Amino acid sequence: MTSKIRIGIAGYGNLGRGVQAAIAKNPDMELVGVYTRRDPQDLQLASPAPRFAIADLQQHTGQIDVLILCGGSKSDLPEQGPKYAALYNTVDSFDTHARIPEYFETVDVPAKAAGKTALISSGWDPGMFSINRVYGETLLPDGETYTFWGRGLSQGHSDAVRRVPGVAAGVQYTMPSQEAIDRVRAGERPALGTREKHQRECFVVLEDGADAEAVREAIVTMEHYFDQYDTTVEFIDEQTLAAEHSAMPHGGFVIRSGNTSDAQKQVIEYSLALGSNPEFTSSVLVAYARAVHRMNQAGITGAQTVYDVAPGLLSPKSAAQLRAELL
Amino acid sequence: MTSKIRIGIAGYGNLGRGVQAAIAKNPDMELVGVYTRRDPQDLQLASPAPRFAIADLQQHTGQIDVLILCGGSKSDLPEQGPKYAALYNTVDSFDTHARIPEYFETVDVPAKAAGKTALISSGWDPGMFSINRVYGETLLPDGETYTFWGRGLSQGHSDAVRRVPGVAAGVQYTMPSQEAIDRVRAGERPALGTREKHQRECFVVLEDGADAEAVREAIVTMEHYFDQYDTTVEFIDEQTLAAEHSAMPHGGFVIRSGNTSDAQKQVIEYSLALGSNPEFTSSVLVAYARAVHRMNQAGITGAQTVYDVAPGLLSPKSAAQLRAELL
Numbered sequence: 001m002t003s004k005i006r007i008g009i010a011g012y013g014n015l016g017r018g019v020q021a022a023i024a025k026n027p028d029m030e031l032v033g034v035y036t037r038r039d040p041q042d043l044q045l046a047s048p049a050p051r052f053a054i055a056d057l058q059q060h061t062g063q064i065d066v067l068i069l070c071g072g073s074k075s076d077l078p079e080q081g082p083k084y085a086a087l088y089n090t091v092d093s094f095d096t097h098a099r100i101p102e103y104f105e106t107v108d109v110p111a112k113a114a115g116k117t118a119l120i121s122s123g124w125d126p127g128m129f130s131i132n133r134v135y136g137e138t139l140l141p142d143g144e145t146y147t148f149w150g151r152g153l154s155q156g157h158s159d160a161v162r163r164v165p166g167v168a169a170g171v172q173y174t175m176p177s178q179e180a181i182d183r184v185r186a187g188e189r190p191a192l193g194t195r196e197k198h199q200r201e202c203f204v205v206l207e208d209g210a211d212a213e214a215v216r217e218a219i220v221t222m223e224h225y226f227d228q229y230d231t232t233v234e235f236i237d238e239q240t241l242a243a244e245h246s247a248m249p250h251g252g253f254v255i256r257s258g259n260t261s262d263a264q265k266q267v268i269e270y271s272l273a274l275g276s277n278p279e280f281t282s283s284v285l286v287a288y289a290r291a292v293h294r295m296n297q298a299g300i301t302g303a304q305t306v307y308d309v310a311p312g313l314l315s316p317k318s319a320a321q322l323r324a325e326l327l
Numbered sequence: 328m329t330s331k332i333r334i335g336i337a338g339y340g341n342l343g344r345g346v347q348a349a350i351a352k353n354p355d356m357e358l359v360g361v362y363t364r365r366d367p368q369d370l371q372l373a374s375p376a377p378r379f380a381i382a383d384l385q386q387h388t389g390q391i392d393v394l395i396l397c398g399g400s401k402s403d404l405p406e407q408g409p410k411y412a413a414l415y416n417t418v419d420s421f422d423t424h425a426r427i428p429e430y431f432e433t434v435d436v437p438a439k440a441a442g443k444t445a446l447i448s449s450g451w452d453p454g455m456f457s458i459n460r461v462y463g464e465t466l467l468p469d470g471e472t473y474t475f476w477g478r479g480l481s482q483g484h485s486d487a488v489r490r491v492p493g494v495a496a497g498v499q500y501t502m503p504s505q506e507a508i509d510r511v512r513a514g515e516r517p518a519l520g521t522r523e524k525h526q527r528e529c530f531v532v533l534e535d536g537a538d539a540e541a542v543r544e545a546i547v548t549m550e551h552y553f554d555q556y557d558t559t560v561e562f563i564d565e566q567t568l569a570a571e572h573s574a575m576p577h578g579g580f581v582i583r584s585g586n587t588s589d590a591q592k593q594v595i596e597y598s599l600a601l602g603s604n605p606e607f608t609s610s611v612l613v614a615y616a617r618a619v620h621r622m623n624q625a626g627i628t629g630a631q632t633v634y635d636v637a638p639g640l641l642s643p644k645s646a647a648q649l650r651a652e653l654l
Contacts, residue, residue, distance in 0.1 A: 018587065021587060021588045022587060025468045025469045025587070026468055097654065100650055100651070100654050101647065101650055101651045104650055121654055126654045128462070128466070128595075130653055130654045131638050133653045134638050134639065134641065134642050134649060134653055135455070135638060135641070137642070137653075138614045138617075138641040138642045138643075139455070139607075139610050139611055139614050139641075140610065141352045141353055142352050185600070260345065260348060260349060260352070260602075260603060260606035260607060260609070260610050261348045261603070261606055263602075263603075264602040264603040264606050265602045266599070266600070266601050266602055266603070266606070266607050266610075267599070267600040267601075268455075268597075268598075268599055269596075269597070269598045269599075269600075270595075270596070270597050271595075271596045271597075271598075272593070272594070272595055272596075273593070273594040273596075274593050274594075275587075275590075275591040275592045275593055276587060276588075276590075276591040276593070279587035279588060279591050279593070280466075280587060280593050282587070283466055283467065283587050283593075284466055287465040287466050290465075305639075305646075305649075305650055305654055306638070306654075307637060307638050307639030307642075307646065307649050307650070307654070308637050308639055308646070309637055309638075310634060310635050310636055310637045311458050311461050311462060311633070311634050311636075311638075312461065312632075312634030312635055314461065314462070314465040314466075315461050315464070315465045315634075316465075319632075319634065319635070320428065322461060322632075322634050323427055323428055323431055323632055323634070324427070324428045326457055326460045326461055326464075327424065327427050327448055327453045327457045327632055327633075327634070
């Protein structure tokens, strides 16, 4: 019998919790440790698992097949990615698109030197959406690709709303324009500006005595965040916010429309409707951990992206089984 | 400057014509020959290209990087697949799902012996849909996958209809059930029988003196192709066939619905809306020819499927360029 793939989790926020849930759905894997910067004894886990201080990762190299890095892209991963790729096979969800090439290099060097395999920027965007952008443009080279996000809760824009004076609490949803999607699906290949592709929708709880009209104005004119979009602001009470806006749904569409000849139009569409953005991202990370384990066993080392991973490597099934059952 | 990938086309029906059109959309490729069982001088090409007798493939091994096999799955590919995999890197669209494992073996042996790379069963189903079935079940292991086809004209099933004795000409349309699709998108995970998901609709022109009832019976009972579906057969004249049934639209949906935890539902959907089924299939074959060429250069030989091909290998862009532009 094959032994299970031993997974470690570095960081236990929404993503770490999601990875723990995803491992439970994959019988060929086991969670061997959750590593935290907090005192491990204080860490409340969703279900029982060994807890360790993150410093213990220096000593546990023989006990983990793949370490999943569940920290954020702004400050955690730029430090942890290169550090742990020198010790473990790793998977992460680095999602600052503009910095991916630079991050790739900083992870590639230590991973290669240590004979480790480090998959960066996995999840759904970057991740599954990126894969579909490449499939789209290679299968229909004469065409246009459109990525739409939402309806989904955006953390960065929600933070921006909450910084406005007079706002006690609030969330922001990104909404794709149905009219724009319909035009793309019809194969029109429209040139779409920022305002035409997405709208932004805010739900705000006001502080006592705050001026609603001033708050609305401050939000919709906020530079970079909202001024380029059509934004609606709805004022609600705290109870409604808790009851109706505590989930983290997201999703979107990657649509490629193109011509294979003058006469023939073709449309490829990939879409996600996610009840929980962090849980789906985590589930992707766990599937890629399986691929990373196999690639390392096959001698493929260094930094990798989803573009380097053949689809069959993600599945617990053998190549022969996939051919017989799913091809 | 890198030299172009030299492509040969074996068989010049709808698929061969589509491959020629697709090569024209990929500037890193060139068409070096169309090989036919007809007299090459009689072959009318959509645009000029060298024409050869198919027997010439025995002598042209130094002139072609990848040979795209454009014959049918029922009788052409079972003979041509193994034969040409001993001489060339090949790509084909073998689409008799039940026979893929057996076909894989017959191609794998000569390809490995000759150090060639042979990608079988490419296109959209098998092909892109197969990839999405694997992504779906690996990203959401606790879930169900549903594939719906159409409404569309199926080349394989139309060929099968036309081989029935007494049939002069004919086409077959596959029709998905909208009710079934709606239930799947809603995350119901319904148990759907083959018969509940699709119907098949045939339009047939009879040969003079043919027995309509015998033809209908031969079609609706045909193993693998029709016996598991509700199939209607309508007899029409040649003029109606030409006027109303000469386009070749197709498409469909692969939907995975699943849970990442008890509370959280996630839905992944991949869909194709194809103006021309053979042109899209051809476009997929051509993208995979690029990957096959690269895999052979990297020493990966033998039979392969789309599950073995990393997405980045399909693109003319370098890995660094893909990371910077599309990840």
